Amino acid sequence: xxxxxxxxxxxxxxHAQIVLLAALLVHGLLNLHWSLQLPRYAVLIGxxxxxxxxxxxxxxxxxxxxxxxxxxxxxxSLLLHVGTLGTAALAAVIAIxxxxxxxxxxxxxxxxxxxxxxLTIILSRDAWVSPGQWGSGALLLVLFGSLAxxxxxxxxxxxxxxxxxxxxxxxQFARTVMYLGWGTDVFVHQMMNGSLLLFSFxxxxxxxxxxxxxxxxxxxxxxxxxxxxxxxxxxxxxxxPIWALFLVxxxxxxxxxxxxxxxxxxxxxxxxxxxxxDPITS
Amino acid sequence: xxxxxxxxxxxxAGSLPQVGTAFCGFYVAKADATLFNDRSGIILVRDGRRTTxxxxxxxKGDVRDFAxxxxxxxxxxEQDIRVVDRAIFDQLDAYSAPRLVExxxxxxxxxxxxxxxxxxxxxxMAGAAMKEVREEQSARSRGVTxxxxxxxxxYDILILSAKESEGLKDWLIENGYRIxxxxxxxxxxxxxxxxxxxxxxxxLERMQDMGFEFLRPIQVSFESDRFMLxxxxxxxxxxxxxxxxxxxxxxxxxxxxxxxxxVDLPTDRHIPLYVKDRFGEFYRDLFKRHYEREGRHxxxxxxxxxxxxxxxxxxxxxxxGPPPLTAQLTQAGVDWVGPNGGANGNVFxxxxxxxxxxxxxxxDLLFQVTPDQxxxxxxxxxxxxxxxxxxxxxxxxxxxxxxxxxxxxxxxxATLTGWNTWDDRRYIDEVKGRMTPERRNxxxxxxxxxRRPGGGQGPGSMLWLIGxxxxxxxxxxxxxxxxxxLPG
Numbered sequence: 001x002x003x004x005x006x007x008x009x010x011x012x013x014x015h016a017q018i019v020l021l022a023a024l025l026v027h028g029l030l031n032l033h034w035s036l037q038l039p040r041y042a043v044l045i046g047x048x049x050x051x052x053x054x055x056x057x058x059x060x061x062x063x064x065x066x067x068x069x070x071x072x073x074x075x076x077s078l079l080l081h082v083g084t085l086g087t088a089a090l091a092a093v094i095a096i097x098x099x100x101x102x103x104x105x106x107x108x109x110x111x112x113x114x115x116x117x118x119l120t121i122i123l124s125r126d127a128w129v130s131p132g133q134w135g136s137g138a139l140l141l142v143l144f145g146s147l148a149x150x151x152x153x154x155x156x157x158x159x160x161x162x163x164x165x166x167x168x169x170x171x172q173f174a175r176t177v178m179y180l181g182w183g184t185d186v187f188v189h190q191m192m193n194g195s196l197l198l199f200s201f202x203x204x205x206x207x208x209x210x211x212x213x214x215x216x217x218x219x220x221x222x223x224x225x226x227x228x229x230x231x232x233x234x235x236x237x238x239x240x241p242i243w244a245l246f247l248v249x250x251x252x253x254x255x256x257x258x259x260x261x262x263x264x265x266x267x268x269x270x271x272x273x274x275x276x277x278d279p280i281t282s
Numbered sequence: 283x284x285x286x287x288x289x290x291x292x293x294x295a296g297s298l299p300q301v302g303t304a305f306c307g308f309y310v311a312k313a314d315a316t317l318f319n320d321r322s323g324i325i326l327v328r329d330g331r332r333t334t335x336x337x338x339x340x341x342k343g344d345v346r347d348f349a350x351x352x353x354x355x356x357x358x359x360e361q362d363i364r365v366v367d368r369a370i371f372d373q374l375d376a377y378s379a380p381r382l383v384e385x386x387x388x389x390x391x392x393x394x395x396x397x398x399x400x401x402x403x404x405x406x407m408a409g410a411a412m413k414e415v416r417e418e419q420s421a422r423s424r425g426v427t428x429x430x431x432x433x434x435x436x437y438d439i440l441i442l443s444a445k446e447s448e449g450l451k452d453w454l455i456e457n458g459y460r461i462x463x464x465x466x467x468x469x470x471x472x473x474x475x476x477x478x479x480x481x482x483x484x485x486l487e488r489m490q491d492m493g494f495e496f497l498r499p500i501q502v503s504f505e506s507d508r509f510m511l512x513x514x515x516x517x518x519x520x521x522x523x524x525x526x527x528x529x530x531x532x533x534x535x536x537x538x539x540x541x542x543x544x545v546d547l548p549t550d551r552h553i554p555l556y557v558k559d560r561f562g563e564f565y566r567d568l569f570k571r572h573y574e575r576e577g578r579h580x581x582x583x584x585x586x587x588x589x590x591x592x593x594x595x596x597x598x599x600x601x602x603g604p605p606p607l608t609a610q611l612t613q614a615g616v617d618w619v620g621p622n623g624g625a626n627g628n629v630f631x632x633x634x635x636x637x638x639x640x641x642x643x644x645x646d647l648l649f650q651v652t653p654d655q656x657x658x659x660x661x662x663x664x665x666x667x668x669x670x671x672x673x674x675x676x677x678x679x680x681x682x683x684x685x686x687x688x689x690x691x692x693x694x695x696a697t698l699t700g701w702n703t704w705d706d707r708r709y710i711d712e713v714k715g716r717m718t719p720e721r722r723n724x725x726x727x728x729x730x731x732x733r734r735p736g737g738g739q740g741p742g743s744m745l746w747l748i749g750x751x752x753x754x755x756x757x758x759x760x761x762x763x764x765x766x767x768l769p770g
Contacts, residue, residue, distance in 0.1 A: 033545060083653055128652040135543040135577065180471040185644035193541065236507040238540040238650045
């Protein structure tokens, strides 16, 4: 029984991701008392699935892409608030549609959830992100951190999460504590924001849309942090990391050309030979 | 236990005098502290980059002792500062407060908070010009610049900028403001963040000439990307809890807090009839329990509604106070309706209640405007039982339902307020008196819930469980992976 379960999670890192995101949604509903909006979640996840199914049909993509669509739908449910269900459907169409259309040498440019959120906010004027909805606290860090690190180690993207959080934290510390002179509790409160942590561990780390080469990912993560910091501090945009990721993602193809490496694949090839042919380290 | 509850900071009516501060001002109470400061009222209007803040002045002490220091992002011009009628706060409060009609008698006052001076400089009028020169000279030597000086209504207003907190603090002390010793840690960041200081005193003679007994609310407007309330200044010398009610108006939808959770007030609950006479106490305890359960660092949504004057929809349900009229909206700083505003001026109203203490709110409140038009109100429902003869079978069924319903109401009351409802058995049992003996014997024994007041579980406990489970699970996966890898 346990072995079957283990196999299920090891076969594809997305399985764990789906379980984690669903758990976070349940946590939001049960513990943080978000208003239960089942139609919204149904439309978001359902539309993502429908769009992906269409893509599977038309573009002859692998069926396993449906798992990614569920992840996108869950991610949108966790982050994006909408006024009407039509807007929810629009977000799903943009997210999955953008994944199929905006491609560079076969790799999609934007994180689907990120693209869905940003464009839906701009286009519909009926959608928003609530950066305060998770609250702030060390518990969140423990939770997100422990859950996500495990998963990211599996897909090899923990580097992006920690680069981003580290650089963003350094910039915030320099500005808030060292320059402005606030106490460290202000800094801790900023960094323990649940939305920031969710973004760091679940959005920016998408293995399909981060640069392929590890070195490129470090630079890229730092760039997202710098842009997010500027947007938050200068332009005073709320949920700045989401906008920063959108802006920096436009240049991900450039990163992939400067630092060459093989693309990520969800299901690893034959396991025993993986180490020998793993092109990422070469 | 009950006595203790009464002694908690009162939310609805008067409160115990205490040393502390609210929103953005220093405040040092006198020994006999006649000043109340546990509750402040703010009207917040946001339209694009423009923010209008109105601060209610329900100042109880000697007006000579009144003074206020508020950080603002720009040097305000004279036309950016207004004095408005204080009735606007009462009207908005009456319209949007959590509803049970009797609630309103108990809730007459909003409170605001101010820096308190030792004594105003009562130099003779002839010396006024001299005084200004003195002030400016001393300001320059302290790195403080008096950017502007206005007399508006009963208030004398200065806009200060400063180079460093020590100089500003010294200048304020020199000019009669008693500044808490810990003020530096807050003043410094504001100065470095290029904020200006809006400093207000009362001109007693002008006030007497105008015939006002009370200080009227001051309204300031400015353009800025920041949409925030600087609560840290008001907490500089206080560790206690303070309450603030924010009445916010936008064109698009709800206002929510961007750096703390905005949580809905528990609403639409059925509660026992006898709460009617104790509604003030009920809501006070409900709020306290809600705030503690949600982990204290939260902002509570108490009301959200479309109040566009030209909109024909229902403005409240039920209405306990009249919805704001165009004239009141204009007074509150909503400048896109009324004669000068266009016909398409939508107005959405949000009421937020913040209970804050230094330990739970390290950061100033940041807000954002959302397109969320969902309406919300805090509503508690009393249901009177049917009267007359209920001896028929349907009537007996009804009484049975009523019996269980009352059990639920009492349970709800205990859950919401933490009250010990042991004595409330009579409320449930009185239904039995109207039932036939057979029916009465068929009832389940009432299980009266007994709750210990306070002890609500924070949202954290579940998080720990999930986190722990994940760690165990992760370790298991890791071990399984390794044990597999070895033979391969």
